[in-house]
Amino acid sequence: MTMSKDRKPAGESWESFADRRIREASEQGEFDKLPGLGQPIPGIDEPLDENWWVRQKLRNEGLSVVPPTIEARRKREQALEKVPSLGSEQAVRRLLEKVNETIREAQFSAAAGPAKGVHPVDIEQVVQQWREQRAEPQQP
Numbered sequence: 001m002t003m004s005k006d007r008k009p010a011g012e013s014w015e016s017f018a019d020r021r022i023r024e025a026s027e028q029g030e031f032d033k034l035p036g037l038g039q040p041i042p043g044i045d046e047p048l049d050e051n052w053w054v055r056q057k058l059r060n061e062g063l064s065v066v067p068p069t070i071e072a073r074r075k076r077e078q079a080l081e082k083v084p085s086l087g088s089e090q091a092v093r094r095l096l097e098k099v100n101e102t103i104r105e106a107q108f109s110a111a112a113g114p115a116k117g118v119h120p121v122d123i124e125q126v127v128q129q130w131r132e133q134r135a136e137p138q139q140p
Contacts, residue, residue: 072106073118075099080121083130092130096123 008017025031043052058064064071079099086092100120107117 068106068109068111069117072099072103075102076118076121080126083126084133086130089127089130092127093123096121096126 008014012020049055066074076099079095082095083092086095100123103118103120
């Protein structure tokens, strides 16, 4: 019966088997061109986090576990900050309508979130403020 080199031989400890396999792989150059070679290990100096892999997966996938209400509140704030830089009333309305749709989805979401929700943006009021700001003479 022939023994595969991938299987631990009877009588050899697991530690010895693993050490031998690592040494052989190293001698064959298996570790020479691994991604990240010579780079610091990400997060090595950070405090221990038992859920590090969950956070990394979410970050890699671009996902968020923030409740929909909080996410909608954040998007509302970002949109209101962006409004003064927009060049047309149509762009302002389009942005605010999109934000209001996100807010409505959050309001009807079954996901848990803060008791105090977020309210839709009063588009007409914001558009009026945008018009007034554009009509003001610019300071040098």
